[in-house]
Amino acid sequence: MVCSECGATAAAMKTGFWIAEGDAAEEWPMCEDCFGEVVDEVFIVPGPVACWGRCSGCLEWFSVRDLVDVKAGAGGRGDAPGGTCRACHEIELGRCAM
Ligand SMILES: [Zn+2]
Ligand SMILES: [Zn+2]
Numbered sequence: 001m002v003c004s005e006c007g008a009t010a011a012a013m014k015t016g017f018w019i020a021e022g023d024a025a026e027e028w029p030m031c032e033d034c035f036g037e038v039v040d041e042v043f044i045v046p047g048p049v050a051c052w053g054r055c056s057g058c059l060e061w062f063s064v065r066d067l068v069d070v071k072a073g074a075g076g077r078g079d080a081p082g083g084t085c086r087a088c089h090e091i092e093l094g095r096c097a098m
Contacts, residue, residue, distance in 0.1 A: 005034035014061070016042035053081035057088030 001013045008031040017025035018041060027045050035042070044052065044061055053064040064070050067083030084092065
């Protein structure tokens, strides 16, 4: 896939559209760098990964395969699943061990 903003290529990219454009919004792929700059202005469409879920720790989106304890509807946007990403999960484990 090719980033619509900077032209970077990657095997998988987030796909999103501008929330402000509403129903007329077009979907396009974006690399992590460009997406990070407009994260508050775009809505992420489920992309090349089967399903996206939101980490309740860092609020990033991950493939549900990368989330621990996935729960339907816990993502905070519509029916998006939520869970804990591996990085946050390990932090939590670390806290428990201390
Ligand atoms: Zn880019
Ligand atoms: Zn996380």
